[in-house]
Amino acid sequence: MKTVLILGAAGQISSFLIPQLLKQTDFNLKLYARNAQSRIKVSDPSRETLIDGDFNDAATLNAAMDGVDAVYLNEMRDITSVKNIIAAMDANHVRQLIGATVLGIEDEVKGAFGQWNTSMIESSITKRKVTAKAVENSDLTYTLLRLAWLYNKDGNTNYELTESGEPFGGTQVSRQAVAQLIIDILNDQSRKFARKSLGVNEPNTNWDKPSFY
Structure with missing residues (x-):
């Protein structure tokens, strides 16, 4: 039986x-x-x-x-924390890491939406470029999730994936869909998600900005 450690278990996706x-x-x-006990x-x-x-x-x-x-x-905001996690995984021979990060860290968001996205979260992108590189330079079996703008919608588990080198696919994705993707990755036996950085968006949301802005 598999045991999964959720780091940041009080977060919204979690x-x-x-x-x-x-x-x-x-x-x-x-x-x-x-403060897990109270949260x-x-x-x-x-x-x-x-x-x-x-x-x-x-x-x-x-x-x-x-x-x-x-x-x-x-959460992959802080480089010191990410390095500590990589070191702890290595020390305990834990190989698989799924990490939630943001769109834009590969300069993959194009057009009007790309300009809007950068104007909104440029500092976040800069920090997460560094943390993503630390994971990619490790020997972990990682999957990085470059997430579109997040919102909540019960019952909406639709997601679309793009790979490194491909333009990002849309503007938004539900947290429920991201949760389902993580489960799909954990259940996958083919290793098709191994050592990949995936853009994650909801299909048919290729707009200039998310619908809730």
Whole structure:
């Protein structure tokens, strides 16, 4: 039985991912977050373990990796944290990392939307270019998710993927769809997502900006 460590388990994507993992898989979950005990409600104590910790807390991070088969990282803003996570995974022989990052880190967002996106999140793109490169330079079996602008829509799990070197496909994607993609990657046995950076958007949203702006 697979054990998945969710780093940033109190985040918004994680809030959709956790119940769907419990519903769609038999995986055990380690839920890692600052003040996890007060921020996360456990629905299945037999499968969910809460871990209070910071990404810069090496001892707690290393302990959390014990017995883990795959890691989902909900936030890739800080290079020190990302390096700590890579080191903890290496030390504990954990190979699979799925990391959520932002669109634009490969200069792949073109046209009017690309200009708007850069004007809105240029500093975020700059930081995440550095953290993405650290993951890509590691020996981990990673999948980076370059996410379109996020919103919530129950029942909408539609996603479209583009690969490195391809123009980004659309402006937005639901957090529910991202959660489903993460489950699909964790369930994949073919390794088709291994060591890839994927653009993630909702089909048919190739607009000048997201619909909610």
